[in-house]
Amino acid sequence: MxxxxxxxxxxxxxLQARARLFDPNDKRYIGILFITPVQLLLIxxxxxxxxxxxxxxxxxxxxxYGTSIWHAVGTVFSGDxxxxxxxxxxxxxxxxxxxxxxxxxxxxxxxxxxxFVIGLGLATIFLKTFWGKRIWFTALLTPMMIMPVVVGxxxxxxxxxxxxxxxxxxxxxxxSAGADLQWLNNGVLAFFAVVITEVWHWTPLFFLILLSGLNxxxxxxxxxATVLGASNWRIFWTVIMPNMRGVxxxxxxxxxxxxxxLFDEIYILTRGGPGTATETMxxxxxxxxxxxxxxxxxGSAGFIVLVITVVMINMMLKPIRYELxxxx
Amino acid sequence: xxxxxxxxxxxxxxxxELIAVDDMSLACEEGETMxxxxxxxxxxxxxxxxxxxxxxxxxxxILIDGQSVLQVPPxxxxxxxxFQDYAxxxxxxxxxxLEYGLRVRGMARADIxxxxxxxxxxxxxxxxxxxxxLELGASELQRVxxxxxxxTNPEILLLDEPxxxxxxxxxxxxxxxxxxxxxxxxxxxxxxxxxxxxALSLAHRxxxxxxxxxxxxxxxxxxxxxxxxxxxxxxxxNPPMNFVHGQFGHDGNRPVVAQNGSIIPVPAASAGAVSDxxxxxxxxxxxxxxxxxxxxxxxxxxxVIAVEPQGPETVLTARIGQSDxxxxxxxxxxAHEGAEIAIxxxxxxxxxxxxxxxxxxxx
Numbered sequence: 001m002x003x004x005x006x007x008x009x010x011x012x013x014x015l016q017a018r019a020r021l022f023d024p025n026d027k028r029y030i031g032i033l034f035i036t037p038v039q040l041l042l043i044x045x046x047x048x049x050x051x052x053x054x055x056x057x058x059x060x061x062x063x064x065y066g067t068s069i070w071h072a073v074g075t076v077f078s079g080d081x082x083x084x085x086x087x088x089x090x091x092x093x094x095x096x097x098x099x100x101x102x103x104x105x106x107x108x109x110x111x112x113x114x115x116f117v118i119g120l121g122l123a124t125i126f127l128k129t130f131w132g133k134r135i136w137f138t139a140l141l142t143p144m145m146i147m148p149v150v151v152g153x154x155x156x157x158x159x160x161x162x163x164x165x166x167x168x169x170x171x172x173x174x175x176s177a178g179a180d181l182q183w184l185n186n187g188v189l190a191f192f193a194v195v196i197t198e199v200w201h202w203t204p205l206f207f208l209i210l211l212s213g214l215n216x217x218x219x220x221x222x223x224x225a226t227v228l229g230a231s232n233w234r235i236f237w238t239v240i241m242p243n244m245r246g247v248x249x250x251x252x253x254x255x256x257x258x259x260x261x262l263f264d265e266i267y268i269l270t271r272g273g274p275g276t277a278t279e280t281m282x283x284x285x286x287x288x289x290x291x292x293x294x295x296x297x298x299g300s301a302g303f304i305v306l307v308i309t310v311v312m313i314n315m316m317l318k319p320i321r322y323e324l325x326x327x328x
Numbered sequence: 329x330x331x332x333x334x335x336x337x338x339x340x341x342x343x344x345e346l347i348a349v350d351d352m353s354l355a356c357e358e359g360e361t362m363x364x365x366x367x368x369x370x371x372x373x374x375x376x377x378x379x380x381x382x383x384x385x386x387x388x389x390i391l392i393d394g395q396s397v398l399q400v401p402p403x404x405x406x407x408x409x410x411f412q413d414y415a416x417x418x419x420x421x422x423x424x425x426l427e428y429g430l431r432v433r434g435m436a437r438a439d440i441x442x443x444x445x446x447x448x449x450x451x452x453x454x455x456x457x458x459x460x461x462l463e464l465g466a467s468e469l470q471r472v473x474x475x476x477x478x479x480t481n482p483e484i485l486l487l488d489e490p491x492x493x494x495x496x497x498x499x500x501x502x503x504x505x506x507x508x509x510x511x512x513x514x515x516x517x518x519x520x521x522x523x524x525x526x527a528l529s530l531a532h533r534x535x536x537x538x539x540x541x542x543x544x545x546x547x548x549x550x551x552x553x554x555x556x557x558x559x560x561x562x563x564x565x566n567p568p569m570n571f572v573h574g575q576f577g578h579d580g581n582r583p584v585v586a587q588n589g590s591i592i593p594v595p596a597a598s599a600g601a602v603s604d605x606x607x608x609x610x611x612x613x614x615x616x617x618x619x620x621x622x623x624x625x626x627x628x629x630x631x632v633i634a635v636e637p638q639g640p641e642t643v644l645t646a647r648i649g650q651s652d653x654x655x656x657x658x659x660x661x662x663a664h665e666g667a668e669i670a671i672x673x674x675x676x677x678x679x680x681x682x683x684x685x686x687x688x689x690x691x
Contacts, residue, residue, distance in 0.1 A: 218415070220411045220413055220415030221416070221417055221418075223409075223411070223415065224409070224415040224476075225417075225428065225432075226403060227380050227381070227382070227402050227403065227408065227409045227477075228408075228428055228432055228476070228477070229403030229429060229433060229480075230428070230432045238417075238428075239417060242419040242420075243418075245419075
């Protein structure tokens with residue numbers, strides 16, 4: 001502590017005017033100033049409805065009851081109603097929900113695996129040079145730039161009974177008549193029609209991510225393995241793929257979160273039909289909420305899906321958590 | 329001559345317009361350490377890659393044990409390459425790294441374990457076997473990279489700038505380590521470096537390259553003391569060889585090189601068949617010159633312009649005519665800035681080069 005100063009050791013603070021409560025020139029406020037509008041928007045548009053939905057989902061309220069949503073929220077705290085019945089029904093007594101859940105997972109797993117394999121194959125091809133590489137690159141990326149609704153309509157037309165898909169399959173089969181496949185009206189075929197559309201739409205993203213991943217694989221370990229006598233196949237699995245682990249997981253996570261929410265394409269292709277053959281979680285929720293107006297019930301189902309998604313995504317991220325978070 | 333392990337025959341590599349390696353021919357004996365020395369971009373690494381098989385030569389041939397290996401894929405040439413950045417497989421632990429080459433060869437588990445243990449002991453890695461490369465220091469990584477190659481028992485071990493990523497202290501240690509490896513395994517080693525000290529201290533023979541051309545290939549001793557051309561003279565040695573331009577002539581009977589009235593007497597033996605009046609360059613190693621008496625007939629005079637003591641030695645900068653010479657003398661030698669000194673070059677080590685081509689006149 002310096003005491004022998006020009007003013008005789010009186011603390012400097014005491015010599016100054018009392019600090020103002022709000023100083024507009026204080027740089028600390030700039031950050032807060034910038035972030036506040038977005039925060040307000042997020043709180044009103046996202047966090048508040050989320051909280052509201054959480055409470056409503058505990059009740060069995062629907063708008064058609066004629067009571068207000070605030071009344072429903074009130075019952076949660078007043079104890080006038082039994083809470084959490086929706087969750088109980090959904091899990092024990094609602095096969096349509098469980099089927100939609102299983103279907104969503106099936107579509108997700110199947111499309112992601114196909115997208116991964118095709119995307120990786122294409123990316124591997126693009127490591128070499130060949131004629132028209134630039135044009136092919138642009139062409140291959142185009143599908144993911146198209147709006148899902150447009151993709152849905154495109155494939156809706158392609159999959160018509162007298163449409164191009166059947167016609168081409170007919171030619172392949174050696175007839176001029178076209179194949180006799182009810183793509184959108186047969187449950188099994190409709191399921192695959194959805195998968196094909198989804199794979200066509202989003203393989204480019206996998207292709208792009210995996211291509212950048214392949215290019216980022218350090219060259220020298222690959223060369224070292226070559227000199228040690230490893231075959232290309234072995235190098236691919238023992239050197240290249242382990243180096244791509246992070247990229248692959250990120251690709252699966254991004255696509256996984258998207259594909260669980262898949263809605264537009266199915267809505268246009270089949271509306272979830274025939275029957276419920278292609279009804280995924282988001283279609284089911286849409287029907288619950290906006291056709292049957294069972295908002296609380298749909299909310300409960302939504303929360304179940306949210307929990308499953310969060311757990312699954314975290315499990316997928318687990319192998320690279322350390323790299324992402326702990327490594328300097 | 330012992331067995332010739334590796335032979336390059338007019339090896340040439342062109343990248344479009346650029347000639348990376350220009351008709352290079354040399355032979356390396358079994359059990360020998362050969363250094364490929366040159367400034368960066370001179371084609372050393374390209375040569376290495378061609379020997380390993382990662383790069384195909386434009387023309388010429390590579391013989392290992394007398395057999396051309398051009399048609400042999402890299403993995404089957406049985407040569408080992410250690411990369412400058414080690415290129416250790418970072419996702420595998422040390423044991424897996426060491427095993428890799430043997431697993432590729434489909435060796436039995438028990439044999440793999442035995443060989444890996446042997447190499448790990450040899451390279452002092454036995455306690456690091458279960459570590460991941462990220463947990464290791466640079467010199468350990470280096471040893472993993474060497475071990476991974478050594479375990480496959482290659483005919484030739486090629487090292488690409490093995491010490492350049494290490495700190496000075498580690499570098500000395502690793503240099504000793506490399507010498508030990510060479511001595512104990514009797515490996516034929518080819519060593520790429522841009523560091524002349526490394527080359528001089530490790531290699532039996534040095535191939536000096538510049539712009540894709542082989543400038544000199546000889547024993548380390550000869551490359552240093554008897555450079556074939558001015559490039560080799562200037563690239564090796566610190567301070568490098570001194571060069572004085574001048575005209576060759578005779579002062580009375582003794583052959584001299586004259587520059588602006590200053591003359592440097594040169595030994596008759598080094599002059600050979602140089603004709604009077606030819607433009608020549610006199611090359612003298614800084615440590616091959618000594619101070620002499622003023623009347624010494626083999627000495628010339630120069631004025632000291634700088635004195636830099638460096639511990640036991642002192643570097644003197646002296647001017648003769650328009651050229652500066654550096655000479656290394658014992659500290660304590662009587663020389664001060666501005667003084668005129670007589671310098672007597674070692675007759676054996678003085679070299680005369682053709683001024684136009686920089687090539688040494690051979691006696």
